[in-house]
Amino acid sequence: MQFALDFSRVTFKTNSAFVPKVSESTLAYRQVDLRAFHPPPFSSSEEERLHRLCPVRVLHHYVDGTKGLRKGNQLFVSWADSHKGKPISRQRLSHWLVEAIILAYNSVGLSPPEGLKAHSTRSLATSWAAFRGMSIQDICAAASWASALTFVRECFTSFIFTSPFHLVNK
Template sequence: MTKGLSTEVIDTIQASRKPVTNAIYAKIWKKFCTWCRDYPPSPENPNLSQILDFLQAGFSLGLKPSTLKVQISALSIYFDFPLADHRWIKRFIKGCSRIKPHIHNPVPSWDLSLVLNILTEPPFEPLDSANMKILTFKTIFLISITTARRLGEIQALSRREPFLRILDDQIILKLDPLFLPKVVSEFHRRQEIILPSFCANPKSEREKKWQTLDVRRCVLFYLEATKEWCKDSSLLVNFGGKNRGLKASKATLARWIKSTISLCYKTANTSLPGDIKAHSTRAMATSWAEKRGASLDQICRAATWSSSSTFAKHYRLDIASQEDLAFGRKILQAVVPPK
């Protein structure tokens, strides 16, 4: 609905949302208009009953409550009315959530310790003899797992100053100022991303092995290896094909992360468990950080969540430590009768 606004004003208002969001909302509006052909009145003047019938039709076809909420947001924009605040809409969504509750699988889909251990061995080490594909795989995985950032944010990292600063014990990165994060705020746009060193001065064989997981060290190797043929200011670039040296897409970054996990399982001669998603590194990183003593405030700040409820509801995994396993193992030791 234009409400008599000029085209320029409408374009400016639409710029408040990401292009992909506008595209999704437009698709929902088109679907609603098509649906209204069989369920009058016209889409320009619907009543609440008609809107609820549209939502019910989608729910009956298997749409999740979260998807219905997106539809409500889209229709609210077109009708210029906060549908989500209406008591009937609230109760409808609550009913949908009770019928089809959100099920979060808290079990890790892959083993972080297995992957990290393989990353300390050939073909990932030594780095100076690893090929470009292997070096890229290790670099993107370590960045992803040590920062818990979204792929869009990792893609927006730059290799040029002042957005990259190399210090003795860390690398400090800033997002490209032209990049718009999922939440457009000063906090999200200005927050620094820290890549810390790990076992920088090893004193034992075990610490030397751990040092191979130093993300700062890995990124420095990567920057040196790509500087001669890199054609873009982006930190992560394509290593082969016609796009060699150009900025890697989010889809490419996701494929590299999944390929890294898959290769680690193959190297360990272990079958890959199910369908691995690149986004799973976000849950894995934050859950292990909590397990090792990171506060919820630290976790939310690193992952750019405004509330710890997002972590608790959607990302926290049940990671059993040796202490957690001790109780059950004590019981099973009953198989050995006391002397």
């Protein structure tokens, strides 16, 4: 992971231990660039408020805040006394994702769907990407899916299960 000097973006390279769901996927050897969301200078207080949602900004604060704990190059580390600085487990990451989703629903006055799981983010994110105009080919590549059939199945499962479309105007 590398931040631009002005924090306008961050670049990730896939962890070499990552095994994609589809073995032929190019995702295992890919670089991902995240650009800042409403970076400074701000032309309005609304832009400054929106910048607080910037993933580059949040990631920089997290990495900076955990650098004293870190005992390796794993991004997500524990701050619990018994495991301080060690990589978190898959179960802990899953728990954090579900908590974040619940907080997002609650923040707009909605109840989260029943049976919510961390894996739900995969179908929900792809549904949102399609809704926002991303091509099915790009979605399949990003999700490490072999075919559009998988996308259709996941997308409609997400729509029925969590229906992100009711949040559009929130």
